[in-house]
Amino acid sequence: MKPSVGIRDVAQHAGVSNATVSNVLNRPDVVAPATRQRVLAAIEELGFVRNESARQLRAGRSRVLAYVVLDAANPFFTDVARGVEDAARDAGLALFLCNSASDGNREREYLELLHEQRVEGILITPVDAESAQLLDRGTPVVLVDRGATDGTRCSVAVDDVLGGELAVTHLIENGHTRMAMVGGPLSIQQVRDRREGALRAVEAAGLPADALTFLETRGLQVGEGRNAGERLVGLPSSRRPTAAFCANDLLALGLLQSMTQQGLRVPDDLAVVGYDDIEFAAAAAVPLTSVRQPREQLGRTATRLLLGENEPGHEHRHVKFQPELVVRASTAVRRQP
Amino acid sequence: MKPSVGIRDVAQHAGVSNATVSNVLNRPDVVAPATRQRVLAAIEELGFVRNESARQLRAGRSRVLAYVVLDAANPFFTDVARGVEDAARDAGLALFLCNSASDGNREREYLELLHEQRVEGILITPVDAESAQLLDRGTPVVLVDRGATDGTRCSVAVDDVLGGELAVTHLIENGHTRMAMVGGPLSIQQVRDRREGALRAVEAAGLPADALTFLETRGLQVGEGRNAGERLVGLPSSRRPTAAFCANDLLALGLLQSMTQQGLRVPDDLAVVGYDDIEFAAAAAVPLTSVRQPREQLGRTATRLLLGENEPGHEHRHVKFQPELVVRASTAVRRQP
DNA sequence: CTCAACCGTTAAAACGTTTCAACGAAGAGA
DNA sequence: TCTCTTCGTTGAAACGTTTTAACGGTTGAG
Numbered sequence: 001m002k003p004s005v006g007i008r009d010v011a012q013h014a015g016v017s018n019a020t021v022s023n024v025l026n027r028p029d030v031v032a033p034a035t036r037q038r039v040l041a042a043i044e045e046l047g048f049v050r051n052e053s054a055r056q057l058r059a060g061r062s063r064v065l066a067y068v069v070l071d072a073a074n075p076f077f078t079d080v081a082r083g084v085e086d087a088a089r090d091a092g093l094a095l096f097l098c099n100s101a102s103d104g105n106r107e108r109e110y111l112e113l114l115h116e117q118r119v120e121g122i123l124i125t126p127v128d129a130e131s132a133q134l135l136d137r138g139t140p141v142v143l144v145d146r147g148a149t150d151g152t153r154c155s156v157a158v159d160d161v162l163g164g165e166l167a168v169t170h171l172i173e174n175g176h177t178r179m180a181m182v183g184g185p186l187s188i189q190q191v192r193d194r195r196e197g198a199l200r201a202v203e204a205a206g207l208p209a210d211a212l213t214f215l216e217t218r219g220l221q222v223g224e225g226r227n228a229g230e231r232l233v234g235l236p237s238s239r240r241p242t243a244a245f246c247a248n249d250l251l252a253l254g255l256l257q258s259m260t261q262q263g264l265r266v267p268d269d270l271a272v273v274g275y276d277d278i279e280f281a282a283a284a285a286v287p288l289t290s291v292r293q294p295r296e297q298l299g300r301t302a303t304r305l306l307l308g309e310n311e312p313g314h315e316h317r318h319v320k321f322q323p324e325l326v327v328r329a330s331t332a333v334r335r336q337p
Numbered sequence: 338m339k340p341s342v343g344i345r346d347v348a349q350h351a352g353v354s355n356a357t358v359s360n361v362l363n364r365p366d367v368v369a370p371a372t373r374q375r376v377l378a379a380i381e382e383l384g385f386v387r388n389e390s391a392r393q394l395r396a397g398r399s400r401v402l403a404y405v406v407l408d409a410a411n412p413f414f415t416d417v418a419r420g421v422e423d424a425a426r427d428a429g430l431a432l433f434l435c436n437s438a439s440d441g442n443r444e445r446e447y448l449e450l451l452h453e454q455r456v457e458g459i460l461i462t463p464v465d466a467e468s469a470q471l472l473d474r475g476t477p478v479v480l481v482d483r484g485a486t487d488g489t490r491c492s493v494a495v496d497d498v499l500g501g502e503l504a505v506t507h508l509i510e511n512g513h514t515r516m517a518m519v520g521g522p523l524s525i526q527q528v529r530d531r532r533e534g535a536l537r538a539v540e541a542a543g544l545p546a547d548a549l550t551f552l553e554t555r556g557l558q559v560g561e562g563r564n565a566g567e568r569l570v571g572l573p574s575s576r577r578p579t580a581a582f583c584a585n586d587l588l589a590l591g592l593l594q595s596m597t598q599q600g601l602r603v604p605d606d607l608a609v610v611g612y613d614d615i616e617f618a619a620a621a622a623v624p625l626t627s628v629r630q631p632r633e634q635l636g637r638t639a640t641r642l643l644l645g646e647n648e649p650g651h652e653h654r655h656v657k658f659q660p661e662l663v664v665r666a667s668t669a670v671r672r673q674p
Numbered sequence: 675c676t677c678a679a680c681c682g683t684t685a686a687a688a689c690g691t692t693t694c695a696a697c698g699a700a701g702a703g704a
Numbered sequence: 705t706c707t708c709t710t711c712g713t714t715g716a717a718a719c720g721t722t723t724t725a726a727c728g729g730t731t732g733a734g
Contacts, residue, residue, distance in 0.1 A: 054719090066433075098431070280590070285624070356723080360683085389721095680729100682728100
């Protein structure tokens with residue numbers, strides 16, 4: 001079942017040397033048409049499959065890019081991945097997706113493996129700040145959706161502080177004075193940034209700092225949003241916020257579900273703002289107000305930076321995009337009391 | 338920047354032979370503690386990263402599994418992927434996700450690459466029937482969400498005919514006699530099977546065959562669902578179906594969106610059934626009735642079959658799971674006329 | 675004190691490609 | 705006819721590991 005037919009077998013079968021077979025594979029134009037045909041026939045007949053390990057060992061290059069995502073189940077990341085893949089294909093590279101699932105250990109294992117595989121480059125949305133240590137291993141790395149603090153590598157990000165500010169300013173303009181921010185864990189930089197923006201908005205509006213309470217979750221998945229919803233509803237209605245800003249749309253959707261289930265109405269009892277503006281946000285039970293990020297562009301740009309890494313005079317760049325607030329029914333203006 | 342420090346450099350730096358370094362890496366117990374420390378220190382100091390190509394070339398094994406999905410943006414597949422990854426990790430393997438995006442060319446390229454990489458095994462939800470030809474190359478392959486017709490390899494699937502039958506029977510029981518099935522292209526076997534089940538249900542109920550019209554789409558994404566919605570609404574209301582069975586939830590969500598946008602109500606003007614029961618189905622504007630598949634179990638089972646492939650007396654198996662109808666608001670019983 | 679067993683270490687041979695310098699044959703120009 | 709190019713092909717040397725058999729040194733038993 002595994003006779004492992006190699007380039008030499010093909011050569012022998014076609015009556016040429018292995019160098020010629022290699023030429024047929026890599027520089028078809030340099031070999032005489034007749035010989036080429038003969039070799040191709042032999043390849044076909046023997047079912048030869050080129051051994052990429054050997055090729056790569058010798059040639060040094062690898063034809064693949066990898067993107068280590070934080071959560072493959074989050075449409076935000078698959079949208080970014082689409083941009084990455086488009087750009088990668090333009091450069092003739094394949095893309096392997098790896099899912100760290102917000103788990104530092106998995107992330108470490110994948111990075112280790114990718115470095116050992118000598119992939120052409122790695123795109124990563126790291127789990128936390130400590131992850132950065134695992135990156136300096138010779139393989140080019142670009143951070144996605146995360147600004148690099150030092151100048152040691154390229155990064156592509158969206159201004160999350162501004163995003164948080166947009167979201168909460170919008171809530172304040174709609175008359176809310178008791179709000180919650182839902183998200184976590186705080187080890188994730190995006191969460192910290194969005195929260196900081198939210199706090200800035202509160203401050204800028206002259207509201208007391210406790211106008212925004214922080215409801216920390218253990219992750220950014222739908223289930224965590226439902227949990228947060230239960231915690232919110234558990235509060236005495238006098239202390240319960242009238243609006244919630246969620247660190248991403250999955251949380252917001254979970255929150256929404258939990259509200260409906262417990263008989264509260266959105267936006268009347270609780271206004272909700274999400275983040276990312278994933279496709280499902282607009283299709284939700286109550287269409288979700290959200291902060292939109294240029295997802296595919298994020299991916300494409302990151303990939304281009306990555307591919308520019310080993311050009312001679314490369315300098316690390318930090319590209320930052322602007323987010324945009326998309327208003328929908330989940331924050332419709334409250335009736336005046 | 339790329340001095341490419343190898344095992345021999347480490348050996349020299351630690352004052353041992355390269356074989357010893359290799360032993361430290363692969364069988365740490367066989368080397369004396371003192372030597373081991375010295376070698377590890379050298380590795381650390383030189384920033385040595387093992388070259389997986391060379392390792393694999395020599396050792397023959399590869400430590401990675403790949404899953405080629407039809408659409409990485411479809412939560413159904415990412416849920417299956419979670420199951421795959423869990424099982425893969427249990428076996429000490431990493432998982433690379435590849436997105437064919439329903440494109441036969443991409444799929445072919447990925448398969449080619451994966452074969453050349455000599456991955457331990459490939460899981461794939463193929464684009465169409467012709468894809469099967471690309472699979473016989475020595476690497477073990479298991480089909481996911483697709484029953485293999487011949488006995489040449491393992492497969493794991495869900496009974497899609499039954500699923501279609503469940504969905505449409507449910508609609509008929511709710512009093513619908515003019516229905517549409519939305520989905521496509523027909524080259525996708527899942528679509529064909531679900532349609533066949535739908536037709537069976539119609540027949541079993543004694544309704545005329547034209548009680549179910551087929552609305553073919555070009556893909557299974559949300560946007561195609563919106564398109565289909567516009568086409569539906571364009572029909573004269575006397576000919577317009579009162580219920581739609583969508584080949585997956587993404588289509589259903591798109592359809593739903595399009596209905597709301599055009600001022601039609603679900604389920605009153607149009608009842609909707611989806612397929613897959615992805616997490617977002619329950620959170621939709623109108624919670625979606627859907628046909629649930631055991632997604633993670635699908636992935637885990639497929640992976641176990643894959644890993645069993647190169648055991649001595651292996652026989653190819655075809656595992657088939659049963660789908661389950663989950664009723665929600667999108668098919669609430671119509672008011673009696 | 676001898677011999678066998680054991681232990682940690684090593685030299686060298688793979689693994690399957692790509693690449694480079696060199697080769698012979700054939701054709702062109704003189 | 706002889707030399708100079710050109711063209712297609714090839715032998716052999718890498719690439720960086722893992723692995724195997726053999727090595728010398730130490731230890732324990734007899």
